[in-house]
Amino acid sequence: MAVTVFTDLQQIKDSVGRHLGHSEWLEITQERINLFADATGDHQWIHVDVEKAKEGPFGAPIAHGYLTLALSNLFLPQIVEVRNISMGVNYGMEKVRFPAPVPVGSRVRGGAEIVAVADIAGGVQVVNRITVEIEGSAKPACVIDSVTRYLL
Numbered sequence: 001m002a003v004t005v006f007t008d009l010q011q012i013k014d015s016v017g018r019h020l021g022h023s024e025w026l027e028i029t030q031e032r033i034n035l036f037a038d039a040t041g042d043h044q045w046i047h048v049d050v051e052k053a054k055e056g057p058f059g060a061p062i063a064h065g066y067l068t069l070a071l072s073n074l075f076l077p078q079i080v081e082v083r084n085i086s087m088g089v090n091y092g093m094e095k096v097r098f099p100a101p102v103p104v105g106s107r108v109r110g111g112a113e114i115v116a117v118a119d120i121a122g123g124v125q126v127v128n129r130i131t132v133e134i135e136g137s138a139k140p141a142c143v144i145d146s147v148t149r150y151l152l
Contacts, residue, residue: 006082009124009150013117020114020128023075025107025135028063033104036067050104063102068142072130075110082150085123091147094127100139107135115145123151 004020006012030050037043045052046062053061073090082088102108109132116127125147132142 003078004080006080007084009085009152012082012114012124012126012150015114016117018114020080020112022133023078023110025109026071026074028067028102028104028106028108030061030104033061033063033067036064036070040064040066042066058101058103060103060105062104063106063141065098065142068098068102068108068132069096069144071108071132072110072142072144072146075132076112076128076130076146076148079110079112080128085150085152088148088150091125091149094145094147095143096145097143098141099143100134100137100141102134102141106137108132108141109135120149123149125149 006015033047037048042064046056046058047064048061050061111131111133113129114126115129118125128146128148130144130146131140134141
């Protein structure tokens, strides 16, 4: 895994359309799913009832979509590092889709591409398209247009 490093905001601007790389693979365990269910109060059986989920539409428990989305905050720093700024802040999401479920035991990773950069007061606003891939699957688990602000 190679981290893409930017040392100034112009390098980011010059990288629109560039794929930045991939994070490490992460196994989605039942324990992680259960902890997310506890944190959010979402205990739907397709996530936490292992026996019932085996008989359900996916044949096993699946990760919450929002768990998969939240992993983008783990993956993006493994992919890109921006230096010589005072801070980077998550500004939100423009679009999120969940094309495929993530069964327990799957491995996922994130990939990122810069799709837009705009000047803002004191820095830049960057839209990264983060694609959460499922190992061995033709469809991604999640595609996120994530908005980050990097401030000098």
